[in-house]
Amino acid sequence: MLFQILDYLGVAVFAVTGGIVASRKQLDFIAFLFFATLTGIGGGTLRDLLLGVPVFWVVNETYVLVCLIVSVFVWFFAHWLERLSKPLRWADAVGVAAYSVMGAAKALSVGDTILVAILMGVSTATFGGILRDTIAGEPPSIVKPEIYVSAAFAGASCFVLLVQFDIPNALAAGFAALLALGLRGGAIIYGWKLPGYGSNAGRQD
Amino acid sequence: MLFQILDYLGVAVFAVTGGIVASRKQLDFIAFLFFATLTGIGGGTLRDLLLGVPVFWVVNETYVLVCLIVSVFVWFFAHWLERLSKPLRWADAVGVAAYSVMGAAKALSVGDTILVAILMGVSTATFGGILRDTIAGEPPSIVKPEIYVSAAFAGASCFVLLVQFDIPNALAAGFAALLALGLRGGAIIYGWKLPGYGSNAGRQD
Amino acid sequence: MLFQILDYLGVAVFAVTGGIVASRKQLDFIAFLFFATLTGIGGGTLRDLLLGVPVFWVVNETYVLVCLIVSVFVWFFAHWLERLSKPLRWADAVGVAAYSVMGAAKALSVGDTILVAILMGVSTATFGGILRDTIAGEPPSIVKPEIYVSAAFAGASCFVLLVQFDIPNALAAGFAALLALGLRGGAIIYGWKLPGYGSNAGRQD
Numbered sequence: 001m002l003f004q005i006l007d008y009l010g011v012a013v014f015a016v017t018g019g020i021v022a023s024r025k026q027l028d029f030i031a032f033l034f035f036a037t038l039t040g041i042g043g044g045t046l047r048d049l050l051l052g053v054p055v056f057w058v059v060n061e062t063y064v065l066v067c068l069i070v071s072v073f074v075w076f077f078a079h080w081l082e083r084l085s086k087p088l089r090w091a092d093a094v095g096v097a098a099y100s101v102m103g104a105a106k107a108l109s110v111g112d113t114i115l116v117a118i119l120m121g122v123s124t125a126t127f128g129g130i131l132r133d134t135i136a137g138e139p140p141s142i143v144k145p146e147i148y149v150s151a152a153f154a155g156a157s158c159f160v161l162l163v164q165f166d167i168p169n170a171l172a173a174g175f176a177a178l179l180a181l182g183l184r185g186g187a188i189i190y191g192w193k194l195p196g197y198g199s200n201a202g203r204q205d
Numbered sequence: 206m207l208f209q210i211l212d213y214l215g216v217a218v219f220a221v222t223g224g225i226v227a228s229r230k231q232l233d234f235i236a237f238l239f240f241a242t243l244t245g246i247g248g249g250t251l252r253d254l255l256l257g258v259p260v261f262w263v264v265n266e267t268y269v270l271v272c273l274i275v276s277v278f279v280w281f282f283a284h285w286l287e288r289l290s291k292p293l294r295w296a297d298a299v300g301v302a303a304y305s306v307m308g309a310a311k312a313l314s315v316g317d318t319i320l321v322a323i324l325m326g327v328s329t330a331t332f333g334g335i336l337r338d339t340i341a342g343e344p345p346s347i348v349k350p351e352i353y354v355s356a357a358f359a360g361a362s363c364f365v366l367l368v369q370f371d372i373p374n375a376l377a378a379g380f381a382a383l384l385a386l387g388l389r390g391g392a393i394i395y396g397w398k399l400p401g402y403g404s405n406a407g408r409q410d
Numbered sequence: 411m412l413f414q415i416l417d418y419l420g421v422a423v424f425a426v427t428g429g430i431v432a433s434r435k436q437l438d439f440i441a442f443l444f445f446a447t448l449t450g451i452g453g454g455t456l457r458d459l460l461l462g463v464p465v466f467w468v469v470n471e472t473y474v475l476v477c478l479i480v481s482v483f484v485w486f487f488a489h490w491l492e493r494l495s496k497p498l499r500w501a502d503a504v505g506v507a508a509y510s511v512m513g514a515a516k517a518l519s520v521g522d523t524i525l526v527a528i529l530m531g532v533s534t535a536t537f538g539g540i541l542r543d544t545i546a547g548e549p550p551s552i553v554k555p556e557i558y559v560s561a562a563f564a565g566a567s568c569f570v571l572l573v574q575f576d577i578p579n580a581l582a583a584g585f586a587a588l589l590a591l592g593l594r595g596g597a598i599i600y601g602w603k604l605p606g607y608g609s610n611a612g613r614q615d
Contacts, residue, residue: 230607236553
């Protein structure tokens with residue numbers, strides 16, 4: 001149940017970020033719809049292709065409808081959203097948190113190992129945003145020094161770990177998603193970052 | 206039959222656009238071949254991966270041969286093509302029209318729903334060009350304000366709708382492809398565009 | 411056996427290039443890991459998706475471990491690597507050589523034709539680097555005038571051809587990889603290039 005909510009939530013908030021990018025580029029409604037859908041379902045599509053299972057929105061078109069509804073909403077209310085503080089980055093943060101857990105959970109559910117599940121969580125949490133930014137011609141968030149991939153990594157690892165210790169799935173998912181969101185949120189508000197390459201011990205020059 | 210023609214046509218004209226981009230970057234023949242092939246088969250490859258069917262050019266290598274022939278042609282005649290008015294954009298328009306119908310048709314043929322078929326038409330019609338522009342480092346056509354995604358959307362939707370009303374496939378395909386081409390052509394010649402986000406009713410500032 | 415070595419080698423050296431790019435962008439360790447893994451397994455992932463076989467690192471997670479080890483290594487020693495002459499381009503060259511042969515070999519091993527095998531070699535040898543450069547926001551090596559795609563093409567074609575003449579697989583693989591590396595190496599050291607489009611016979615202006 002919490003999984004289902006996280007799943008729709010991840011798709012919906014990523015769709016919101018796609019819509020915001022389209023609104024900033026002043027695209028028309030169909031392009032809007034396209035950007036929102038692409039960003040919403042991009043990460044999960046990659047996940048399913050890599051796992052070799054049927055693509056989720058081809059099987060269940062409710063996800064496409066979610067993106068459609070979100071597009072209509074953002075089309076009418078993007079100017080309100082823009083009054084919030086950093087709406088794009090916060091929606092993206094919620095999406096990363098939800099998708100990192102869902103990616104890892106789906107990989108575990110088809111019998112993959114811990115390492116593959118973590119990698120699947122990280123890559124599918126970040127893929128929608130990479131797609132959105134690359135096509136829109138913006139620098140992807142992933143190459144900024146702030147915590148981003150690390151938040152997805154923390155979410156996916158935490159979920160996988162808790163499940164290993166027989167914590168119920170829903171509890172593990174909720175906790176892991178909150179951890180990822182907390183880390184990414186800290187990066188948005190306070191600029192949290194891990195030490196970057198230049199500052200590591202072995203670096204001389 | 207018309208399907209087969211549309212299919213080869215879509216691959217061939219997208220390959221032409223890939224070749225033109227390579228010629229403008231003054232790449233060598235092998236890179237030429239690579240760009241033409243990538244753009245020609247990119248959209249259909251995505252379509253088949255998403256639908257979970259074998260990739261079309263792995264099954265039938267005629268498509269690769271078509272790209273090879275187109276590459277040789279463009280290599281020798283790109284300087285003639287360039288004398289035409291906007292050859293890249295027109296070839297791209299024909300490709301978008303052909304692929305939008307083929308994408309939707311293939312999705313319907315493997316039993317997918319209307320919504321999925323439309324989305325498949327739109328995404329596969331635009332994917333080859335996105336790939337071409339991203340790798341070449343050009344801004345993708347998709348983020349320009351002109352009608353582009355909308356043309357693919359009109360083509361795919363029109364085909365799916367006509368088929369629902371029992372119009373014969375070939376007729377529906379021909380009509381839908383012409384509609385998409387007409388819309389995109391209007392955008393190229395007259396700069397047709399749908400109202401962009403900034404001008405919608407809810408926008409205040 | 412040589413295949414196995416080429417396979418791990420291709421993944422490892424592409425992972426090195428991903429790590430070097432991350433180090434130049436001063437990213438944190440997790441982003442480092444992500445970039446290295448993405449570049450290391452990107453090409454092979456595309457190959458397996460196109461061939462419709464299970465993705466290699468989902469089946470055998472040793473490949474992910476290889477990327478993890480490489481990341482740790484590059485994290486501590488990137489400043490040494492940078493003292494070498496053009497470490498990124500040389501590692502990339504070894505990766506292209508190894509992957510062009512592996513891509514073609516895997517396509518042949520699942521029964522595909524010569525043409526598909528060559529295309530698979532070329533596309534999987536270049537895909538990891540395209541992904542790395544696109545996400546990092548660098549211009550992809552593939553659109554530079556130097557020999558690059560051509561080296562991958564030579565490696566894949568040479569392997570496929572030698573195998574047709576019943577040369578043992580390992581010998582064919584070794585020879586083809588060296589050919590690809592030699593061509594790309596010549597491009598790095600001496601700036602070797604094939605004639606570009608502008609200089610071909612048919613070009614008037």
